[in-house]
Every structure is written in structure tokens, then in C-alpha cells.
Amino acid sequence: MPGLATRDTEARELMDDPACDLRLLRSTYAQFRLVNRAVSGWRRVYVRRLRPLLSADRPTSLLDIGFGGGDVPRALAGWARRDGLLLDVTAIDPDERACAFAAATPSPDVLFLQATSSDLVAAGERFDLVVSNHLLHHLDGPGLAGLLADSAALARRLVVHNDIERSPLAYAAWSAATFPLRGRSFVHVDGRLSIRRSYRRSELAAHVPDGWSVERQRPYRLLLVQERA
Incomplete structure (x- = not known):
């Protein structure tokens, strides 16, 4: 197994x-809710980045790209509703298995669609806010460039891509914390692969064009941000 000094772009x-x-895939999707609540830091992103842009009088539209288990868009919609703010959430994923999992538990707060970001660009769609969770580390250079171009075309006000920052401590902590889940889902194995595939701050910054900023958020998170207004 390659070390963590460089990205393991061959891992799948x-x-x-x-x-x-x-x-096991459905079990993995179900466990994402607890995983993201524990480590992804979306509550902090919502409070600091998203909530100040929302209104109680005028709906704000948000697109989540690559929703996976669907827990992140559901959480964002729920927080806004409890705060008395109007947020229209659309979540897309090209994987029919993710879409089937989301459809099994319909949400009045989130529109789940099987689509790619380029599909929405081609359709001329626009959203106030665009976000993603754990998507960046899946992408190679052209894939990352395509995502950023699509995000810029789709977003009117703000883009936030939230992902892991590669670290030996993160790898060790994840390995230990999820060891009891091995064999019950893909969370243990795939989480370690995700860390090996993820960027460090300097690496991600070297791959993004002007107008984007790469910020750290604890624990071991990177936020790739573009503010449009």
C-alpha cells in the first residue's frame, strides 16, 4: 500500500x-448520516457560510452535487426550516443506486435527481448556492477542472466543496474508530481509501484557478470556496 506522502490516485x-x-452499499449509505455528523463539519459550514445568505422572506436555492446517501442535503434543509429560513434544496447524483436509496425515504424538503452537474449546466439551471461533500477526492485533474467550471456556471452567490484533508493522524483515527464496522458496510475500507485519495491544502490549491480559496476546517477538512457576490 502506498504511503500518505502523496495522493494514491490508483485506489478505487x-x-x-x-x-x-x-x-453493504445500502448499509454504507445509511451510516453516512452518522459519519458526516461526526466528522464532516456541515453544521459549522451552515452556520458560518450558508445561513447568513438565507432569508425568512425570500427562498434561496441550493444544489448539492453527488449526494450519496442524501443525509447532507436533508440536514441543510432541516436546519434552515428550524431556523425559519426559506431554502429550496436540489440534490443530484449520477449513480442510480444512490437515487434508489434516496427515493426509498422521500423528503418534502429535498428534490433528489439522477443527473450530473454538466447536465444542469446544459439545461441552463442556476442556483444561489452550490455545495458538495466528499466529492473532490474522487476526481482527477480534468474531472476537478470540470466540476469547478460547472460549479461556477451554476452558482450565483457561493460555492463550497467540503472534503477530507489527507493526514496520517486522520488515517489512524478513522481506522481505529470504524474498525468495528468492517464487514458490515464499506465505511471502514472506503473511508481509508478516501483519505489516501484526498488532497492536502497545498496540493488542492495548486489545482484550482484564480477566484477559488482553499481553507482548513477541523478535523482534517478542506473547504474549496468561491464567493460570487
Whole structure:
């Protein structure tokens, strides 16, 4: 296994295999809610970045790209509703398995669609806010450039891509914390692969064009941000 000094761009997560065990995949999607609540820091992003842009009188539109288990867009919509703010959330994912999982638990607060960001650009769609969770580390150079171009075309006000920052401590902590879940989902194995594939701040900054900023957020998070207004 390669070390953590450089990105392991050859690693492929088990859940990305079209032939993977669907029972374990559904279990993985279900566990994402607890995983993201524990480590992804979306509550902090919502409070500091998103909530100040929301209104109780005028709806704000938000697009989540690559929703996976669907817990992040549901959480954002729920926080806004409890704060008395109007937020229209659309979440997209090209994987039909993710879409089937989301459809099994319909949400009145989130519109789930099987689509890519480029599909929405081609359709001329626009959103006030664009976000993603754990998407950047899946992308190679052209894929990252395409995502950023699509995000800039889709967003009127703000883009926030939230992902892992590669670290030996993060790898060790994840390995220990999720060890009891091995064999019950892909969370243990794929989480370690995700860390190996993820960027460090300097690496991500070297790959993004002008107008984007790369910020750290604890624990071991990177926020790739573009403010449009």
C-alpha cells in the first residue's frame, strides 16, 4: 500500500464498483448520516457560510452535487426550516443506486435527481448556492477542472466543496474508530481509501484557478470556496 506522502490516485473505493454487494452499499449509505455528523463539519459550514445568505422572506436555492446517501442535503434543509429560513434544496447524483436509496425515504424538503452537474449546466439551471461533500477526492485533474467550471456556471452567490484533508493522524483515527464496522458496510475500507485519495491544502490549491480559496476546517477538512457576490 502506498504511503500518505502523496495522493494514491490508483485506489478505487468498493462502493464505486457497479458490481459491489448492494446490501453493504445500502448499509454504507445509511451510516453516512452518522459519519458526516461526526466528522464532516456541515453544521459549522451552515452556520458560518450558508445561513447568513438565507432569508425568512425570500427562498434561496441550493444544489448539492453527488449526494450519496442524501443525509447532507436533508440536514441543510432541516436546519434552515428550524431556523425559519426559506431554502429550496436540489440534490443530484449520477449513480442510480444512490437515487434508489434516496427515493426509498422521500423528503418534502429535498428534490433528489439522477443527473450530473454538466447536465444542469446544459439545461441552463442556476442556483444561489452550490455545495458538495466528499466529492473532490474522487476526481482527477480534468474531472476537478470540470466540476469547478460547472460549479461556477451554476452558482450565483457561493460555492463550497467540503472534503477530507489527507493526514496520517486522520488515517489512524478513522481506522481505529470504524474498525468495528468492517464487514458490515464499506465505511471502514472506503473511508481509508478516501483519505489516501484526498488532497492536502497545498496540493488542492495548486489545482484550482484564480477566484477559488482553499481553507482548513477541523478535523482534517478542506473547504474549496468561491464567493460570487
